[in-house]
Amino acid sequence: MACMKLGSKSEVFLLDGHTWRCSTGLQSDVIIEIGGTSFHLHKFPLLSRSEALANIIGDHPIENEKKCVLQLHDVPGGAKTFLLIAKFCYGVKMELTPLNVVSLRCAAEYLGMSEDYGEENLIAQTENFLNEVFAGWTDSLQALETCEKVLPRAEELHIVSRCINSLAMKTSADPSLFSWPMQGGSDMRNPNGTEFWNEIRTSAKSHPVGEDWWYEDVSLLRLPLYKRLILAVRSNDMKPETVAGALMYYAKRHLPLLGRQSSIENGNFAAPRSKISGSSEADQRNLLEELVELLPDQKGVTPSNFLLRLLRTAMKIHASPSCRWSLEKRVGAELDQASLQDLLIPNTGYSVETLYDIDCVQRILDYFMLVDHDDPTSNYIVDEEQMMEGSHFAKTNNKSGKSDR
CATH class of the missing domain: 3.30.710.10 (Potassium Channel Kv1.1; Chain A)
Known part of the structure; x- marks a missing residue:
């Protein structure tokens, strides 16, 4: 430090x-x-x-x-x-x-x-x-966290933006240039035993570093600051897969229902600890909706099973229709990667005629049929009118198929 x-x-x-x-x-x-x-x-x-x-x-x-x-x-x-x-x-x-x-x-x-x-x-x-602080990863992160206590004056002095720009720039750089990332910034030794003095590496031993090295550290931020950091990272031309990975990590950490699904699927019933896990359903709903807005639009970037877990969570906490609609479209674009188990979406509506939400799966399938003819490398977010036209086309074909029998 x-x-x-x-x-x-x-x-x-x-x-x-x-x-x-x-x-x-x-x-x-x-x-x-x-x-x-x-x-x-x-x-x-x-x-x-x-x-x-x-x-x-x-x-x-x-x-x-x-x-x-x-x-x-x-x-x-x-x-x-x-x-x-x-x-x-x-x-x-x-x-x-x-x-x-x-x-x-x-x-x-x-x-x-x-x-x-x-x-x-x-x-x-x-x-x-402050100029010294901005030279280091952990120091910049700690300074950013303390900004919450002195808003809006920290905004007026551009301290928040300077912290965020410092961190965003470092996410795409080699962390060995400015220190190994450390959760909470309290430990001056990385998992492999290399020590640091004033964030300078003291050992010549090299460490393999993946593109996800910064996910855990920034997941400690609260949503408003985290959102601004992700937007800054995206503006620096970070790969969409890397941005999606960071958002997935944050979601699993701070959305209890989502984390529980992930833990159960992996055979681990201990959900990740979150600073805001005790927050209200309204806070959880706002968090999920904001994260969905931040997800990259490109096809093949966010795994379908994660999108479906997000969708199930959105239904349970009554997220906005636009949020659920966005998730359904995203899942539809990735439907060829989903398993049957993933598509078993519990029916959380007022109707109890079916155990699973058949209408939701139908909308996902309709969208998959709509985008199946498009360029698979293009962005898959289109407007609602196109979706309705595709749905109408699919239902018309279904009726025609029945009448021909």
Whole structure:
């Protein structure tokens, strides 16, 4: 993990309940309240580094020589980040890491900690360190995850887009150039025992790397950021098969019903752990619909058995008609690759006349007949009108065949 050390003075901040006090020997003359935490500080170190604090303290009326009390509940990162801000202002030793640099950069902007208020102020320091973070895979991923806590300011400062662009560029590169990917970024050793220092390989041993090396790491992201990353990866001309593989991995991890189907089929009844597995059906429905929208359109890219598992899951959680329709069309284009077992789709409708959804299978078959005459290398997503025409044609032929008997 990248790290930048700032400050040279020893620790002077002491926590007393929910109050941070500065043990410099001087009586504090300003109290800053953030949430349920208060900071008893001194004006001068703050005024010399922060334009916002200089303006607020300067405009604050002083009554009977009482301490100046300020409320900064909107500071990005809250009390935890402001403690680091205070340490920076006092010159106390602290470290910038991928886990705190985003909130510190946002808080520094909020407080106006520019070069006008001291050389090597916090805005410049955090920007310099962010450039180091973007050079590494794990550091970029950790920084991106922390952006969620300080939105929308991280968006305004283009930190989110810079993290995503950094990661998207690295997905198509040789990971040995910037470190082996590590789930959660907490272990500095890869599965084969090679150690890293500041994300630099220390062993000359080579490791075979597949195109799926980044799937697990990015699957830790929540859907909004993951979606943006996938779109960035696609814009970098990543192979559709690789994009589809990443989406399949994410879906199996975060859709409990889908993961259960996959695990049972493989003889493993332990579904993959998900950060959002306890989410509501509405959240699961939104997740599935978004993933279906992201799937590549090209024929032969996404396996038919996975598409059918998605379709069964979509029916169980009552996904939108357009989502189910899209999946049926995709399955129809890949029907020649499906097995009979895959096509046993449980009937989840109000009718209990049949155990399996015959109408769904009929629509899939109709679409297969429609696209069977098209170029198999072309994209298979066509409009609904074409599908209805194909379905009508198939039913007409079925009726004609019966009358001829």
